[in-house]
Amino acid sequence: MKAFMDKDFLLETETAKKLFHDYAEKTPILDYHCHINPKEIAEDRQFDNITQVWLGGDHYKWRFMRSCGVDEKYITGDASDYEKFCKWAECLGKAIGNPLFHWSHLELQRYFGYNGVLNKNSADEVWNLCNEKLHQPSMSVRNLIKQSNVTLICTTDDPIDSLEWHKKLAADDTFDVKVLPAWRPDKAMNIEKPDYLDYLEKLAAAAGMTEINSFASLKEALKNRMAFFASMGCNVSDHALEYVMYYPASDDELEEIFLKRLNKMVLTKEEELKFKTAFMLFVGREYHKLDWAMQLHYGCKRDNNTLMFEKLGPDTGYDCINNYAPSAQMADFLNALIVSDELPRTVIYSLNPNDNQAIGTILGCFQDSTAVAKIQQGSAWWFNDHKTGMQDQMISLANLGNLSGFVGMLTDSRSFLSYTRHEYFRRILCNLIGNWVESGEFPADYDTLSEIVTDISYNNAKRYFKFPLA
Numbered sequence: 427m428k429a430f431m432d433k434d435f436l437l438e439t440e441t442a443k444k445l446f447h448d449y450a451e452k453t454p455i456l457d458y459h460c461h462i463n464p465k466e467i468a469e470d471r472q473f474d475n476i477t478q479v480w481l482g483g484d485h486y487k488w489r490f491m492r493s494c495g496v497d498e499k500y501i502t503g504d505a506s507d508y509e510k511f512c513k514w515a516e517c518l519g520k521a522i523g524n525p526l527f528h529w530s531h532l533e534l535q536r537y538f539g540y541n542g543v544l545n546k547n548s549a550d551e552v553w554n555l556c557n558e559k560l561h562q563p564s565m566s567v568r569n570l571i572k573q574s575n576v577t578l579i580c581t582t583d584d585p586i587d588s589l590e591w592h593k594k595l596a597a598d599d600t601f602d603v604k605v606l607p608a609w610r611p612d613k614a615m616n617i618e619k620p621d622y623l624d625y626l627e628k629l630a631a632a633a634g635m636t637e638i639n640s641f642a643s644l645k646e647a648l649k650n651r652m653a654f655f656a657s658m659g660c661n662v663s664d665h666a667l668e669y670v671m672y673y674p675a676s677d678d679e680l681e682e683i684f685l686k687r688l689n690k691m692v693l694t695k696e697e698e699l700k701f702k703t704a705f706m707l708f709v710g711r712e713y714h715k716l717d718w719a720m721q722l723h724y725g726c727k728r729d730n731n732t733l734m735f736e737k738l739g740p741d742t743g744y745d746c747i748n749n750y751a752p753s754a755q756m757a758d759f760l761n762a763l764i765v766s767d768e769l770p771r772t773v774i775y776s777l778n779p780n781d782n783q784a785i786g787t788i789l790g791c792f793q794d795s796t797a798v799a800k801i802q803q804g805s806a807w808w809f810n811d812h813k814t815g816m817q818d819q820m821i822s823l824a825n826l827g828n829l830s831g832f833v834g835m836l837t838d839s840r841s842f843l844s845y846t847r848h849e850y851f852r853r854i855l856c857n858l859i860g861n862w863v864e865s866g867e868f869p870a871d872y873d874t875l876s877e878i879v880t881d882i883s884y885n886n887a888k889r890y891f892k893f894p895l896a
Contacts, residue, residue, distance in 0.1 A: 430543070431531055436813070436853040441870065442860025449876045450852040453883040455576045455845055458891055459664060459721065459836040464581050464591035464605055466842075468598070471567045476556035477507035480533075481514060483840040485743035490526055491517050492743070502738055512549045519545025525812035525850075532846035537570065567842050571603055574845035578893050580662050583607040585614055585651040586625075586632040589658050596659070604894065609655050609663040609718070614648060615705045617687050618698050641684040641701075645708055656716055662891055663713055665706070667724040669751040670774075672758035675700040703759070710763045713770040719891050720770045723807065725751050725777035747777050747809060753784035760792050760801070771797055771890065773833065775804035782819055786826030797890060799831030808838065811847065816854045830878045833887040852883055 428434070437443045473479040481487055488501050491514060499505045500513040521527040534540040538556050542548055559565055564573070571579070583589065587607070595605045613625045626638045633647035673696065675683070683697045693701075713720050727748040729735040734744055756774070763769040769792060774785050782803070789801045803823050806815035823829050835851035837844040856879060862868045863875070888895055 431528070431535070431541075435528075436850075436857050437860070438857055439860040439864045441863045442857040444872075445856040445860055445875060445879050446853055449879045450856050450883050451849070453852075453880050455574060455848045456884055456887045456893070456895075457576060457579045457837050457845070457848075458662060458833070458887055458893075459580055459582070459608065459838055460844075461582050461838070461840045462579065462842060463840075464595065464607075466567050467571070467579075467601075467605055468591040468594045469567075472563075472565070473560050474557075475507050475511075476553065476560065477511045477514075479560070479841065479843060480530075481510055483741075485741060486526060487514060489743040490521060490524060494520070502742065508553065511553055512546070515544050515549035515552065516546040519543070519547075528813075528850060529844075529847060532849060533843045536846055536849070537565070537573075537843055568601055568603075570842045571845075576603055576845060577895055578604040578606065580606050580608040582610045582664060583655070583660075585609065585611050585648060585655075586628045588632075589655070592658055604659075606659045606662075606893075607655055609652065609660055610665070611648065611663070611709065612666050614644070615665075615702055617684075617701050618693060622687065623690070639688065641680050641704070644684070648709065649712060652712055652716060656718075659894070661716070661718045661893070662721065663709065663718055664721040665723065666726070667702075667706075667722060668727075668748060669724045670722055670756035670759050671699050671703050671706075672755040672762065673699040673703045674762070675704060680704050706759065707762055710770060711766075711768040714763070714768040717892065718770060719773065721773045721775070721804065723775045723777075723804075724748075725775075725781060726808070749778060749780070751776060751778060751781055751784075753781070753788060756784075757788050757791060760788070764792055769801075771800050771802075773802040773804045775807040777808055777810070779806070779810050779815060779818055782822035783826065786822050789827050798886070799828050799833075799890070802831075802833055802890070803827065804833075805835050805851070811838070811851075813854055816851060817858055820855065820858055830881065831886060832882050833890050834882045834884070848883075852879075855879065855882060 434443055437446055491501050494517040496513050496517065500510050518527060518530055530544065534544060534552065538559050540552060540555055544552050563569065589607050592605060592607050595601065613619070614629060616622065626644070629647050629651070630636065630638045633650040635643065635647055638644050638647055680701060683693060683701050686697070687693060710720060725748050726745050728745045729740055730746055731744040734742065760769060760772070776785060785803045789803060792801045794800055803819065805811070806819040810819065820829060820832070823832060835848050837847055839847070859868070859875065859879065863870050
């Protein structure tokens with residue numbers, strides 16, 4: 427029997443152990459997509475207790491606690507931080523087979539030196555240990571980032587954001603980890619949302635315009651803000667889509683659709699999709715001009731529990747996989763950009779693992795010599811960033827494309843302790859490759875193997891996104 431989560435956790439062969447301990451384990455972390463707050467980095471926040479850093483905003487944990495029948499009072503309600511932690515500990519003790527069990531214990535090992543098991547019996551011990559350590563200067567936000575060996579972080583930022591905290595971080599020479607904004611224009615695209623017209627007023631003000639009264643003026647406002655983001659070091663965009671759609675329309679028709687929305691008329695679903703297609707084609711061409719990478723996250727149906735959405739709002743654990751994602755439309759969308767040679771570097775993520783093979787075949791249609799794996803399949807995302815999901819995504823990518831050119835893992839997290847997800851991913855990566863080597867499917871050529879492992883862990887992302895790193 428193997429020991430519980432020891433140094434060779436998830437590493438089944440000698441080759442896997444060598445690849446991880448000699449190469450992957452030592453490689454820095456480049457977190458090119460996350461949802462952490464740059465204000466907390468700029469102010470170097472110190473957390474009062476483990477609940478604040480562990481459970482605040484973590485809808486992964488919230489969903490599991492609800493599955494265990496925990497009252498909402500102890501999840502997002504008014505229970506004390508200690509009570510919430512104890513409920514989480516009780517749930518975690520039985521989280522067999524759930525990646526939360528592994529993530530949580532990796533975080534306890536790496537940041538708090540705790541190698542035991544967190545459950546209802548050890549809750550007080552862990553609560554006291556973690557809180558005592560969190561009060562030490564070494565556990566401030568910046569020091570958590572530094573001890574995680576992170577070189578660069580991309581936050582997620584709306585076009586109307588002033589980026590004030592990024593400015594302060596850029597001017598602060600006491601912190602050498604780069605924190606760059608990433609462009610997330612979902613609110614500018616989601617024309618069907620009730621607050622869309624209010625958002626347009628804010629976007630116009632941010633762009634120094636009196637109003638946005640046409641699709642053409644919306645595009646001008648977005649170009650203005652893109653230029654500002656670029657001046658702040660941004661070179662990555664991100665989009666949350668229901669699916670990658672392709673419903674072409676003429677300029678006149680698009681202006682009519684936009685005017686209809688300005689007049690507070692309800693759009694048809696087809697009109698909405700035509701507008702969103704035009705929006706995505708416009709920004710895609712602008713990204714090509716700016717030499718930005720475009721990330722497309724799709725396949726999610728959000729905010730399904732209306733009762734709880736009205737109480738708690740979005741991003742609180744009530745999303746699910748959306749099965750509808752026509753791959754033909756994605757291919758048509760990419761083709762509409764490449765036909766005029768305006769297709770940017772693009773990373774495609776689906777929340778539905780059934781889309782892996784479709785994405786893998788689409789990638790090969792649009793690769794060229796301007797970048798290694800110019801069109802990428804993104805890492806196993808959200809509900810798939812567990813052992814099975816990561817293995818399946820990498821095996822599919824290897825079968826149908828270039829695994830060695832893969833840009834690897836990202837945290838997609840709101841927690842400063844989530845960098846252990848990179849370790850989790852790297853262990854799974856090394857185990858997968860190690861098994862291929864030991865079964866005779868790939869030679870034990872460590873010059874090549876070490877390059878593949880370190881590239882997927884770090885170097886590919888550095889080159890692909892063209893980040894300003896030494």
